[in-house]
Amino acid sequence: MNATIARPAAAPIHFIATREEPSPAPAPLTTLCSSCHLKDLCLPCGLAGDEVQRLDGLKFSRRKIKAGQTLYRAGDGFHNIYAVRSGTFKSSLALADGREQVSGFHMAGELMGLDGLAQGRHASNATALEDAEICSIPYAQLAELSSGSTSLQMVVGRLMSREIVREHSLMVLLGSMNAEERLAAFLLNISQRMKARGYSAHEFHLRMTRAEIGSYLGMKLETVSRTFSAFQQQHLLEVDKRHIRILDLPALTRAFEMRVQ
Amino acid sequence: MNATIARPAAAPIHFIATREEPSPAPAPLTTLCSSCHLKDLCLPCGLAGDEVQRLDGLKFSRRKIKAGQTLYRAGDGFHNIYAVRSGTFKSSLALADGREQVSGFHMAGELMGLDGLAQGRHASNATALEDAEICSIPYAQLAELSSGSTSLQMVVGRLMSREIVREHSLMVLLGSMNAEERLAAFLLNISQRMKARGYSAHEFHLRMTRAEIGSYLGMKLETVSRTFSAFQQQHLLEVDKRHIRILDLPALTRAFEMRVQ
DNA sequence: CGTTTCCTTGACTGCCATCAAAAGTGGTGG
DNA sequence: CCACCACTTTTGATGGCAGTCAAGGAAACG
Numbered sequence: 001m002n003a004t005i006a007r008p009a010a011a012p013i014h015f016i017a018t019r020e021e022p023s024p025a026p027a028p029l030t031t032l033c034s035s036c037h038l039k040d041l042c043l044p045c046g047l048a049g050d051e052v053q054r055l056d057g058l059k060f061s062r063r064k065i066k067a068g069q070t071l072y073r074a075g076d077g078f079h080n081i082y083a084v085r086s087g088t089f090k091s092s093l094a095l096a097d098g099r100e101q102v103s104g105f106h107m108a109g110e111l112m113g114l115d116g117l118a119q120g121r122h123a124s125n126a127t128a129l130e131d132a133e134i135c136s137i138p139y140a141q142l143a144e145l146s147s148g149s150t151s152l153q154m155v156v157g158r159l160m161s162r163e164i165v166r167e168h169s170l171m172v173l174l175g176s177m178n179a180e181e182r183l184a185a186f187l188l189n190i191s192q193r194m195k196a197r198g199y200s201a202h203e204f205h206l207r208m209t210r211a212e213i214g215s216y217l218g219m220k221l222e223t224v225s226r227t228f229s230a231f232q233q234q235h236l237l238e239v240d241k242r243h244i245r246i247l248d249l250p251a252l253t254r255a256f257e258m259r260v261q
Numbered sequence: 262m263n264a265t266i267a268r269p270a271a272a273p274i275h276f277i278a279t280r281e282e283p284s285p286a287p288a289p290l291t292t293l294c295s296s297c298h299l300k301d302l303c304l305p306c307g308l309a310g311d312e313v314q315r316l317d318g319l320k321f322s323r324r325k326i327k328a329g330q331t332l333y334r335a336g337d338g339f340h341n342i343y344a345v346r347s348g349t350f351k352s353s354l355a356l357a358d359g360r361e362q363v364s365g366f367h368m369a370g371e372l373m374g375l376d377g378l379a380q381g382r383h384a385s386n387a388t389a390l391e392d393a394e395i396c397s398i399p400y401a402q403l404a405e406l407s408s409g410s411t412s413l414q415m416v417v418g419r420l421m422s423r424e425i426v427r428e429h430s431l432m433v434l435l436g437s438m439n440a441e442e443r444l445a446a447f448l449l450n451i452s453q454r455m456k457a458r459g460y461s462a463h464e465f466h467l468r469m470t471r472a473e474i475g476s477y478l479g480m481k482l483e484t485v486s487r488t489f490s491a492f493q494q495q496h497l498l499e500v501d502k503r504h505i506r507i508l509d510l511p512a513l514t515r516a517f518e519m520r521v522q
Numbered sequence: 523c524g525t526t527t528c529c530t531t532g533a534c535t536g537c538c539a540t541c542a543a544a545a546g547t548g549g550t551g552g
Numbered sequence: 553c554c555a556c557c558a559c560t561t562t563t564g565a566t567g568g569c570a571g572t573c574a575a576g577g578a579a580a581c582g
Contacts, residue, residue: 093433101433115429117422123429143418147411153404160421161378167428168376168384172354172362174435175479179570210529218436223570225530241529241579257357440538471561481539486562502547502561 031135032056041109041196042083043137043155051151058142060135071112071126071134078116080136084108087132088207091124092215102215104166105129105208107193114160129207174218177256182217183227184256187237191246202249206242292396293317302370302457303344304398304416312412319403321396332373332387332395339377341397345369348393349468352385353476363476365427366390366469368454375421390468435479438517443478444488445517448498452507463510467503 033044033055044052062085065071071082074094089106103124106112116122117139146153173185195201206213210221217224231237236252238245246252294305294316305313323346326332332343335355350367364385367373377383378400407414434446456462467474471482478485492498497513499506507513 093429095433095437099437101436103429103432115422115425117418118426123426143411143414147408147414150404150408153408153414157378157404157417157421160418160425161376164376164421164424164428165379165384167425167432168354168364170432171364171428171435172356174432175362175476176356176360209527215436220571221528222530222572226570229530470559482561483540483563484538486560487538490562 031060031062033058038083038085038109043111043159046155046158047151051149054145054149054152057145058137060137063134063136065128065132065134067128067130067132069128071128072116072122073125074122076116076122078113078120078122078139080138081111081113081116081142082126083135083137084110084112085133085135088129089126089132090129090208090212090216091126093124100125100215102208102212105190105216108197111159114163129212179219179223179227180230181256182219183213183224183231184252186213186217187244187246188249188252188256191249201246203243203245206244292321292323294319299344299346299370304372304420307416307419308412312410315406315410315413318406319398321398324395324397326389326393326395328389328391328393330389332389333377333383334386335383337377337383339374339381339383339400341399342372342374342377342403343387344396344398345371345373346394346396349390350387350393351390351469351473351477352387354385361386361476363469363473366451366477369458372420375424390473440480440484440488441491442517443480444474444485444492445513447474447478448505448507449510449514449517452510462507464504464506467505 033039033042034049034052036042036044039045039052044055047055065087071089084106086108089112090102091104091106091112092100092102094100106126112126113122115124142156146156173182177185190204190206191201194204208216210224214221214224219227228237228239231252232239234251236246236248236255238247294300294303295310295313297303297305300306300313305316308316326348332350345367347369350373351363352365352367352373353361353363355361367387373387374383376385403417407417434443438446451465451467452462455465469477471485475482475485480488489498489500492513493500495512497507497509497516499508
């Protein structure tokens with residue numbers, strides 16, 4: 001199915017993600033925000049009960065995305081924003097030399113695609129790191145709905161603002177931290193997000209490769225691997241491939257709070 | 262109109278660049294978006310004429326900020342967003358060890374403070390790099406006004422989205438470029454923004470120190486200085502302290518487009 | 523079961539941070 | 553006007569952290 005350049009062997013490039021079928025478009029299930037188990041994390045977060053019901057006016061479509069498939073690509077027309085129902089995604093930008101820069105990871109309840117509003121086309125790619133399910137939220141509908149409700153408008157604004165703040169802290173990380181601090185910050189961030197979803201904050205399974213972590217954190221995959229090993233030797237973590245157990249959360253926190261307020 | 266730089270043969274050039282129009286203008290009367298000379302760059306950008314007039318309902322206050330003063334600080338309550346009328350600002354975050362991380366520079370017509378919406382308090386500091394003037398736009402008023410107009414709502418959304426995209430590209434820079442590429446990208450960005458404001462794209466005066474540039478680009482001030490020197494030796498630039506003359510814009514562009522699409 | 527992808531570890535290199543010094547710039551007040 | 557001070561910038565010397573190149577093993581895949 002590799003419609004693209006099936007390079008001989010040896011090209012260590014990720015381009016193979018292109019094997020996605022052109023949207024199988026399964027039957028859209030109607031789902032209501034007001035009865036969604038993710039409503040405290042997702043779009044409705046912060047809205048009062050009756051306000052949430054306004055969201056039920058949105059005509060979502062739910063869709064399954066297989067591991068490795070892309071949900072949208074940079075340049076695609078911007079029509080929807082997407083909420084992760086299950087699974088994990090990465091956002092990435094393509095660099096001119098064929099490499100990719102990972103700009104974020106997205107877990108259940110998080111929104112993707114808000115960067116597309118600026119130009120009317122998506123500014124990044126979204127790729128599933130494991131089998132996943134998403135809600136497509138037509139932006140035009142959401143905008144229309146918000147024009148009737150200040151608080152809903154506020155929520156959308158806040159979500160975008162939060163994205164800006166998130167990127168701020170990533171800039172601090174990239175601009176002023178060393179390898180250990182970067183990885184510590186990354187693991188703590190994952191830990192918190194797992195906890196917020198009812199999972200253990202101390203033990204979890206990473207869905208991304210060392211190369212993807214490295215791209216996100218501005219370091220090479222070998223350095224990521226070495227830093228994991230260093231943390232193990234310091235008895236901060238137990239690492240078995242992608243399975244992480246945090247042994248000393250306070251120490252990890254200290255390591256990275258040295259730099260960030 | 263290029264109010265800048267008709268260079269008198271040899272004199273080490275100084276402050277020729279951005280001094281705003283002479284007007285001491287002590288009377289800060291009501292200002293209307295529809296008659297503002299920055300309306301094509303600023304908030305009204307993209308709105309039709311009659312839509313712009315809706316913005317005239319906003320009750321701005323104009324305010325002068327002296328060089329070195331802060332407009333707001335991280336943690337301050339979020340009530341306004343700010344549009345730069347003249348002068349240059351930096352946004353920055355305080356790190357735990359007392360250092361600062363510069364997260365952006367803002368020129369005439371650009372908005373600041375949208376990161377405050379997420380938490381209801383500002384997430385960064387805004388400091389004037391030279392004597393400046395700003396419009397304070399009460400966010401509540403803006404939100405109320407947008408609830409009556411889809412296109413105005415759209416504009417605010419787009420502005421936030423643009424901020425997200427801007428930070429994306431900064432992440433690429435910090436995550437995958439070397440010192441020369443970073444500085445080239447920075448200079449080209451300034452160059453474009455100067456051009457968009459009617460100044461020369463080839464010759465301008467930087468308002469920030471080497472340390473601030475370095476913080477923004479994730480490198481030390483010494484490295485910034487050395488990289489400027491290297492560009493001079495390659496005959497890409499002429500540098501005299503903060504006055505920059507770009508000699509070979511295409512080469513500079515190539516140097517940085519190697520990495521970014 | 524072979525092939526591909528992912529991860530780890532080692533050896534070496536190089537870019538940039540660090541430390542240090544000197545010269546230039548601007549502002550202040552005697 | 554000039555001395556003085558704080559700040560900024562440049563340049564050199566040195567060292568360290570992380571990148572690069574390489575190889576071997578483990579896991580996933582078809």
